[in-house]
Amino acid sequence: MKQILIIGSGFAGLNAAKVLAGGKNVGITLIDRNNYHLFQPLLYQVATAGLSPAEIAVPIRSLFASYANVRVFQGEVIDIAPNDNLVHTDIGEFYYDYLILACGARHFYFGNAAWEEFAPGLKTVEQAVEIRRRILSAFEKAETISDMQEKSRLLTFLIVGGGSTGVELAGAIAELSRFTFARDFRNIDPTMARIILVEAGPRILPTFSEGLSAAARVALERLGVHVWTSRKVARIDREKVTIDGETVAAATILWAAGIQASGLNRFLGGTLDPMGRIIVEPDLSLKEHNHIFVVGDQAHVARQQGRPLPAIAPVALQQGRFVARNLLREIKGRKRKSFHYKDKGQLTTIGRKKAVMEFGGIELQGFWAWMAWLVVHIYYLMGFKNRLFVLLQWTISYLNYEKGARLIVRKNWRFYGPEKEKDG
């Protein structure tokens, strides 16, 4: 019986575990910081009050309830000892015959970690709830204030980073203010909210073609989003961003720029790329430790031409499945294969009936790209129940522009406690 240890239950880890669970003579241990698998591509909808966290999360252990060879633990890795085949965690030590690392990436502030407090990123449920709190609170506060300058600061939303997440956030905040909130306020006109998307490069969605990138920009601008390209953020303070010497006062600042691979890579002794991803062999194992595989956003997989594989869900999902199948092959005494990514194209939504899509040389924009986006996301969303609920939320939002989760949840749960609630 081979012991396979999987760290992380994102798209890569979870799909590896699912394939392995069906295998013979393998014992699988899956460890994650959280007790749920998160469908990250829809996290921006939690941040913009469209969905509830539980609608895009499934408890990991319920997925493996019927597989006696799978153990699931909630825990955090402290150290990895590749030469001893051991992983040290806050819940104890785990031995492995094979180790699959799938710990993903987190936001990176290019050395300015202090910016996080003023400009949260969007990688976790906690961050999504915090961003939702800030966005909704900004409108609530603006309604109570008469000072025009302060009102304008509260109704300015600045998003740093013009990739998929930045575009999706900007589009969703614009729709929230233009449609959902249209009749809800008396002292402010929510449609006057200023939404600014700042991108350091020459165009947004740089991984798409120039045509689609331009189409996305037009779609955002029609929603009233200000798109600032070729402009670099020099500094972020509390409710204030400095861009090219100019200071923009914005109560809500969101970070969708840099990401950095999991810090666990530092225990592995291999070569890291500038994003902190470890460079892996064609079978996704490590050169020095061929019983360790690194997959998903944590790995740097070189391609013959162009840049390494991007940090996106389809790559992680395919790598997870691939490694699992390779392992089962090896355990049966057969040779390992090399990983080849099957390009599933790209999809980003801007808003209602607005999306851009690229697949096998085909480019789509507008309604049909949006339909494709809906179908793909519902299809890949884990679990019958979640699919049903998300589909329903979307149908209701589509019909009446109402959002499903307009809740401002505080950070402190206590009435009496010594802790005082503070604004972030």
Added chain:
Amino acid sequence: MKQILIIGSGFAGLNAAKVLAGGKNVGITLIDRNNYHLFQPLLYQVATAGLSPAEIAVPIRSLFASYANVRVFQGEVIDIAPNDNLVHTDIGEFYYDYLILACGARHFYFGNAAWEEFAPGLKTVEQAVEIRRRILSAFEKAETISDMQEKSRLLTFLIVGGGSTGVELAGAIAELSRFTFARDFRNIDPTMARIILVEAGPRILPTFSEGLSAAARVALERLGVHVWTSRKVARIDREKVTIDGETVAAATILWAAGIQASGLNRFLGGTLDPMGRIIVEPDLSLKEHNHIFVVGDQAHVARQQGRPLPAIAPVALQQGRFVARNLLREIKGRKRKSFHYKDKGQLTTIGRKKAVMEFGGIELQGFWAWMAWLVVHIYYLMGFKNRLFVLLQWTISYLNYEKGARLIVRKNWRFYGPEKEKDG
């Protein structure tokens, strides 16, 4: 145009606002600490992972979007000046012709506020999410530990208070461990979880008849809940409760015992009862200030025989509507009426197909009481969307015992920040 100021948007405040919104020559201002109305009777299901917060909450301002005479603000009251017709809040000063106070109640630890940290109560969304975190985390931690004593501590859930909330929490935790988790763990047997319901009085559900109270006890005990009556909690420490000199180690301690009316009553100068509720006139106004009305859990309404009206949703709802109608009557120049409570009976659920009900002399228990509970709660739940979603969650739970929101959400959203996550 009369200015009517309503503080609080629970059942009392919200229903008052809804009736007034349709009135002529009235301007309504509704202020609440939160941006949503919470359907508190189902909050225990959020705490036990059955529902998401957004499913039992509706954004207040969206309910009044089409009433131009209603303004909604998120704010907190700092002081009331009854002689100046002014309410001071953290978002400014509000003048009123009529004031309706509907601020409800919060948990009360009989002078032991320090217990809150170790034994949260269940009144707010934040508390429900915290309780859910504790319950789910206890099982997750128990799965990772080999020490049997520690395992047993982690799997002990102690609920203080045998009223409706205590009974509902105990029943739901029992079902979670007996059914939902049955096949999900490898190192623990969740069905061995020890759930203890402690009541100081001689029987649980003391407002019900002795027969129904006994039936509820039997139903709980069949689910494996230990019901301890006539036993008083002397002291609560971190994961430890002292009862009659005996110490029980329990990782999860929940408080469902005392409540206390909103502290705003102290600004009003009237007589308070031992629960902090202010004694109101038959028309629910204050003797000294007949332009101020106090309704819901914040008010003490004496009855000719027996105890004052209980702090429950139907009372609050009827009082809110009554005060609004009385005001519209007075504004038209007619005389005020006196409030008479129309008894809607009592309903408490213990679990799947188990509930107790009392209505107009009829007593029901078991399946039909449970069906009545379902119908009543779906009927009163605000908003088409919420009803649909809750009904669906319940149907799915009924079919496969799965719970809809098994998410452990952390208290801290930051990766880099100086704050360190601590266990409560």
